[in-house]
Amino acid sequence: MFTGIIEELGTVESIEHTNDSAAITIDAGPLVADLDLGGSLSVNGVCLTSTRRPTEQCPGLFTAEVMGETLRLTGLGALTTGDRVNLERCTPASGRFDGHVVQGHVDGRGELLDRIDRPDWSTLRIGIPNDLAPLTAIKGSIALNGVSLTLTAVSEPSASSAWVEVGLIPATLAHTTFGELPVGAAVNVEVDVLAKYTARLLSFRTQADHVPAGDAVVAADAVPTHSSPASADSSLSNSTQQGVDHD
Numbered sequence: 001m002f003t004g005i006i007e008e009l010g011t012v013e014s015i016e017h018t019n020d021s022a023a024i025t026i027d028a029g030p031l032v033a034d035l036d037l038g039g040s041l042s043v044n045g046v047c048l049t050s051t052r053r054p055t056e057q058c059p060g061l062f063t064a065e066v067m068g069e070t071l072r073l074t075g076l077g078a079l080t081t082g083d084r085v086n087l088e089r090c091t092p093a094s095g096r097f098d099g100h101v102v103q104g105h106v107d108g109r110g111e112l113l114d115r116i117d118r119p120d121w122s123t124l125r126i127g128i129p130n131d132l133a134p135l136t137a138i139k140g141s142i143a144l145n146g147v148s149l150t151l152t153a154v155s156e157p158s159a160s161s162a163w164v165e166v167g168l169i170p171a172t173l174a175h176t177t178f179g180e181l182p183v184g185a186a187v188n189v190e191v192d193v194l195a196k197y198t199a200r201l202l203s204f205r206t207q208a209d210h211v212p213a214g215d216a217v218v219a220a221d222a223v224p225t226h227s228s229p230a231s232a233d234s235s236l237s238n239s240t241q242q243g244v245d246h247d
Helices: 068-073 130-135 170-175 193-209 213-222 229-246
Strands: 008-017 021-027 040-043 046-049 061-067 084-089 108-117 122-127 141-144 147-154 163-168 186-191
Touching: 021 068, 040 061, 046 061, 061 068, 130 186, 130 193, 141 163, 186 193
Parallel strands: none
Antiparallel strands: 008 021, 008 084, 021 061, 040 046, 040 084, 108 122, 108 186, 122 163, 141 147, 141 186, 147 163
């Protein structure tokens, strides 16, 4: 688990493509000095696993094997040698929780649509997949390229294309890739995990509210009965009354 507070900017050293995957090596500096094989590192918001041990000559190198699905669904597939990336180590249980719950499981690939750079802060508008729009809200949390950010504006439900806006202070621009991110660049989007679980729970409630009447009767009949004599008499009376009415 991560918090979306970027610790370092890394540099892509190499990308070795195979049939439908790639081994990405990043110069992460001292951030990965004690990262063992199998350890986790967030790279532009994607949780990756260390698959090679750093050498004594290059102790700051981090290598991860990335499958084709991840390359296609995130911005990692567009990386080239020399690109800068946002890095964060996983959060220790005893560590401070300064951002929000970030899993490193990217929900979709967005795009930087526009940016307004002012002297003291910048506004960025990011297009996001339409199915993620219901999981965003003004003042809510979102992880963009692994950075924990607060939403300052979101598209209306009636909008044909979904988008979100964030405001970035100079410190964030200087310590993340957003300072130099050009319009049109890919952005990894992870919405708030609490919003995802809430939507999932509500989807089941909605289904329960629309159970066909016949199914509801069967479900009720399937429940074991532990009725008192009085309730049994009441049920019998109701059945008898229904029979009289039908006759």
